[in-house]
Amino acid sequence: MKKYWNLLLCSFLLVFASCSGNSGEDEVPEGGELVLISSAAYIENNGTDQAVFTVMKGKKDVTSEAKIYQKNGASYDLMSSTSFSSKKSGEYAFFASYNGEMSPAITVTVTSGMQGLPEDPQPDKFDGFKQRVLAVQGTSLGCVYCPLMIAGLTEYAKLEESKSTVLVAAHAIMSGDDMISDYSTAVAKGMGFNTTGIPALLFNMRSSSEILGLTSADSPSSVAKHVQSAAQTLLQSGANTGICAAVSGTEASGSIKVTAAVKVGKAGKYRICAWVLEDDIHATGQLNKYPSLEGTYDFTYHSNVLRCIFSTSPITGVNLGGKEECKSGETLGFSYEFDLKKLSVTNMANVRVAIIVTRNESGARYIVDNVISSKLNSQVKFEYK
Helix, strand or coil: CHHHHHHHHHHHHHHHHHHHCCCHHHHCCCCCCEEEEECCCEEECCCCCCEEEEEEECCEECCCCCEEEEEECCEEEECCCCEECCCCCEEEEEEEEECCEECCCEEEEEECCCCCCCCCCCCCCCCCECCCEEEEEEECCCCCCHHHHHHHHHHHCCCHHHHHEEEEEEECCCCCCCCCCHHHHHHHHHHCHHHHCCCEEEECCCCHHHCECCCCCCCHHHHHHHHHHHHHHHHCCCCCEEEEEEEEEECCCCEEEEEEEEEECCCECEEEEEEEEECCEECCCCCCCCHHHHHCCCCCEECCEEEEECCCCCCCCEEHHHCCCECCCCEEEEEEEEEHHHCCCCCHHHEEEEEEEEEEEECCEEEEEEEEEEECCEEECCCEC
């Protein structure tokens, strides 16, 4: 009897051990894609700032069993540790291998720190500026009609006018969307989307009466044509200001620093602001009234997402150069530092900053005069036609 009791006790202990376990890692399933994750997309070239790597197989951390490689010319070198630092600026590529599987490559950029403003190719020129328009899209994961607008803007991206358009997606209005913030809500309200509803698209912060919506007869191509027509009209008006900028930022520094200079070609009242945008955010759950579009368009990745703005009241920014009125022939400066703790960013490698100059149209209304977009740790020169 004692023998059978011992066998029963051993069986119980084995079952208990398999259910509870001493290591949570052993319980994590290993299915899914192999990915290499870096703690930083940008590090400074001081030799101490580090990018720390983690290798994931699905939801399981396999870093200790995986191998990490760094690209070196046409070959790859096995890394001796899971961290990377450098004193040489540039882009460095890495991938991981585990059980015969290779991860997609990722890039870590080593930067020299604070970027300086680029040299003006025509310092004496105060006219003929390259013009871009700002298009703000009101959208939300909870908006069933928004996929048609997203598809239309995807088609618009194939057209020439899109090269002169800075698109911003302000997620707002509907709940259940993690991309909604106080910043995007302020912009949506300033555009008038809280009154007209979404999907909506407005160029250059103009009157809400000019908001582009959808009709029951619309298709992605017709939406693209409506957007193209509106952009063509505005791009014929010309810009009174030119903008150059330098944008710097690393995870370790905890901030994004923006420096800009604006050349004024025509006297007037101007304001300036900066908006942080992020591309390729993976977010499922987009409600969709047009399921037939899902075979052509991907509604699980979202770009141009507004993450933070320099000024919420007003969203048009502060007086350019701190001046009530700017003179023709002036070059005025602007700088601001975004605290990364105050904005939600999924991947710094996908972050951009839009610098927007607005001008007084009439009364208290300011509309966009010109706008540029800059990647992190990059510069944008003054551009002329």
